[in-house]
Amino acid sequence: MTLCSIFVRLLALTAVASAGYVTSKRPDSRIRDSAAVQATGPRRVVDKSDGASYMRTAQLSKSIVVGVYESLEGDNQVLRVVGSLDSGDSWNRVGAVLSVKKDEYSIGNPHILALPSGRLLCAHRSHRRNKDTSTGYATFGITVHQSDDGGETWKKLADVDSRKRTGVDGIWEPFLRLSPTSNKLQVFWANEMTTDNQDIVYQESSDLGQTWSKPATVAGTDYTARDGMPSVVNVAASSRNSQAFAVFESGKGPTFVVDYVKTMKDNDDSQWGGRSRIYTPKNNLQAGAPWVINVGGTLVVSFMTNEDTPEMPNVDGGELKIVTSKDLGKTWSSPVVVGKKGSHWPGIMALNDKEFLVTWSQDGSGMLAQKFATS
Numbered sequence: 001m002t003l004c005s006i007f008v009r010l011l012a013l014t015a016v017a018s019a020g021y022v023t024s025k026r027p028d029s030r031i032r033d034s035a036a037v038q039a040t041g042p043r044r045v046v047d048k049s050d051g052a053s054y055m056r057t058a059q060l061s062k063s064i065v066v067g068v069y070e071s072l073e074g075d076n077q078v079l080r081v082v083g084s085l086d087s088g089d090s091w092n093r094v095g096a097v098l099s100v101k102k103d104e105y106s107i108g109n110p111h112i113l114a115l116p117s118g119r120l121l122c123a124h125r126s127h128r129r130n131k132d133t134s135t136g137y138a139t140f141g142i143t144v145h146q147s148d149d150g151g152e153t154w155k156k157l158a159d160v161d162s163r164k165r166t167g168v169d170g171i172w173e174p175f176l177r178l179s180p181t182s183n184k185l186q187v188f189w190a191n192e193m194t195t196d197n198q199d200i201v202y203q204e205s206s207d208l209g210q211t212w213s214k215p216a217t218v219a220g221t222d223y224t225a226r227d228g229m230p231s232v233v234n235v236a237a238s239s240r241n242s243q244a245f246a247v248f249e250s251g252k253g254p255t256f257v258v259d260y261v262k263t264m265k266d267n268d269d270s271q272w273g274g275r276s277r278i279y280t281p282k283n284n285l286q287a288g289a290p291w292v293i294n295v296g297g298t299l300v301v302s303f304m305t306n307e308d309t310p311e312m313p314n315v316d317g318g319e320l321k322i323v324t325s326k327d328l329g330k331t332w333s334s335p336v337v338v339g340k341k342g343s344h345w346p347g348i349m350a351l352n353d354k355e356f357l358v359t360w361s362q363d364g365s366g367m368l369a370q371k372f373a374t375s
Contacts (some may be wrong), residue, residue, distance in 0.1 A: 036324040036333035037300070040355060041371035046082055046091045047071070048366035054345040055359040055367055058114040063087050065349070066151045067359065068097060068110045068122055069367060077102045079110050079124060081151040088357045088369045095152040097122045097145050104129055106137065113176040120147040121209060123160065123174040123187055130165070139164050140171040142189055144209050157209045160187050168195050175231050180242065181267040185209050188218065188246065190228035198226045200248050200261075218246050218272050219261045226251040227259075233294045235328060241266035245329065247278065247301055249288035256286040256315065258303050260329060278332060279323060281307035288315040289345055296353030298374045299325040302338070302346045309341045320346045320360050324374055338372070 046055065051072030058066050065088055071080040079097035084090060100107055106127040113121045126143040130136040141162035145154045161171055170192035177186050185205040192198045199220030203212045220227045229249045236242040247260045258279040264271040278301055281287040287305040294300075306318035320339030323332045339346065342363030350356045351371070359369045 036336050037322050037338075037372045037374055039370060040373045041089065043365075043368050043370045044089060044091065045365065046359065046367040046369050047080070050366070052080070052367040053361045054108060054110065054347070055361070055369075056111045056347040057088075057349045057357060057359060058112045058120065059349065059351065060114050060118065060120075060150065062352075065357065066094070066112060066114070066120060067091070067369075068112045068151075069359075070108045070110065072102070073099070075101055075103070077105065077107050079107060079122065081147075081154075083151060084369075087351055087355075088371060091369065094150065095147075095154070097124070097147075097154045104131075109173045111174055111176050113178065115178065115208070118148070118150075119208075120151055121145070121157065121176055121185075122147075122154070123176045125172060125174065126159070126162075127170075137165050137170070140169070142171055142174045142187065144176070144187070146209070158212065160203055160212050161189075161215065169193060172198075173229050177232055179204075179244075179269050180234050181244075182269055184269075186232075186269070187212070188230040188232055190230065190248075191215065191217075191220075196226055196252075197224050198228055200227050200230045200246060216270075219248060219259075219275060223275065224252075226256075229289050229291075231291045231293075233292050233299070235294050235297065235299060237266060237328065243328070244269055245292060245299065246272065247290050247292040249290055249303075250275070251286075251288070254286070255281075255284050256288040257281070258287050258290045258301065260292070262329070276329060278329070279303065279305075279335070281305050283307060283310065285310060286315045286318075287321075291346060291348050293348050293350045293356060295350045295356050295374050297326070299329060300348060300350075300356060300374065301325075301332075302348045302358065304343060304346065308337075312341070316344055317342055317363070319343055320358075322348075322358075322372070338370070339368075 055069035065084045071078045078099045083094040110124040126141040128139045130138040142160040144157045172190040175188040188202040200218040201215040234242045290303040304315035306312040320343035321335040344361040346360035
């Protein structure tokens with residue numbers, strides 16, 4: 001069965017009312033005042049269930065998009081796969097990467113990648129729970145699955161990394177990409193060492209995910225903080241050269257900010273420089289769960305924050321905001337509120353050189369998708 005024949009079976013969902021957006025004013029000498037992005041379509045419901053969260057998407061063609069997200073079905077945790085034939089205007093279920101008993105395993109943080117061949121890869125956390133405790137883990141891991149039929153069926157490809165729990169030493173939030181400079185498959189993830197010290201690391205594969213190198217540190221070697229939720233994109237400085245940007249949250253105590261590091265040399269993914277700031281929330285509150293994409297040379301970063309919803313204890317359930325940079329991260333736009341209070345775990349994906357797709361879960365609405373364009 002071809003990819004197209006699989007997706008032709010998808011059913012369109014009824015559109016919901018279009019929602020507006022607002023610019024959140026915040027004084028900062030590095031911030032431009034113009035609105036960073038504008039909505040180009042209404043919000044669409046992907047999944048109405050309360051357990052749907054953390055959706056990430058990949059583009060198989062100009063109009064075909066595949067998404068994967070966390071879902072709860074009875075006693076099981078499921079990594080659900082959905083598809084769209086119209087760049088995110090309508091969605092329906094396609095399959096599932098994996099389903100496990102939630103009292104035995106913890107799977108989540110899925111990230112999906114479409115290879116040039118059409119093969120889909122999904123990296124996700126793969127933890128086994130400790131039977132002696134209700135919340136602890138016995139092992140931590142990151143696993144990659146693959147699909148050759150558009151996401152309908154999946155099989156395990158490899159364990160990227162795994163470890164037995166010896167303390168506070170988790171493995172979290174994998175991000176998959178095919179490096180445009182080395183053509184190697186890369187997985188970036190958050191390496192937890194203590195409660196207040198977590199680094200961003202990455203591993204590479206030269207055989208499309210069958211075997212993996214040892215982890216190398218991207219950010220955190222000389223800095224004690226809780227760095228997490230990495231995403232990476234390349235931006236061209238010229239027609240021949242590009243730099244990779246790794247964006248992540250960074251926490252010290254109760255305060256979380258959004259930072260980035262970039263490669264020190266053009267076309268070289270192996271050397272990373274010092275960190276720079278993208279966003280500092282007001283009133284020593286929190287900004288986190290960022291995601292970065294390249295939309296026609298503009299860096300677009302989404303994140304959650306409780307800076308305008310201080311009654312929320314952390315970013316989860318706060319507002320979803322977006323900032324952009326047109327000068328390789330030197331300055332950033334004023335933040336635009338895309339999701340109101342009650343937003344959870346957003347993802348973004350470039351559709352073309354102007355538009356991009358935002359996915360997030362919203363209290364009372366379920367999993368949502370909406371198109372935006374850079375200004």
